[in-house]
Amino acid sequence: MTTKGRLCVESKWYWPEDGQTKSEPYEECWEFVTAPDGTIWERYMPDKTEWYRHKPEKQVNGDAEKNKFNKIAKSLGL
Numbered sequence: 001m002t003t004k005g006r007l008c009v010e011s012k013w014y015w016p017e018d019g020q021t022k023s024e025p026y027e028e029c030w031e032f033v034t035a036p037d038g039t040i041w042e043r044y045m046p047d048k049t050e051w052y053r054h055k056p057e058k059q060v061n062g063d064a065e066k067n068k069f070n071k072i073a074k075s076l077g078l
Helices: 066-075
Strands: 006-017 020-034 040-045
Antiparallel strands (some): 006 020, 020 040
């Protein structure tokens, strides 16, 4: 999360192709603002989609994808 209200995920995507493991870097970002009444709004970047109300119930503590990632990484030989 940046001081300008942006949350970015930088990752490297892997997939099997022709008996090899291919990869490429990937980034996606969201922008967040807080209205005077305290409502948090977000939008997906770089498309600059319409603003929509942030849903706090989507937030989770910890690494919710770790087990799934480890299983896929093992299958790709990473």
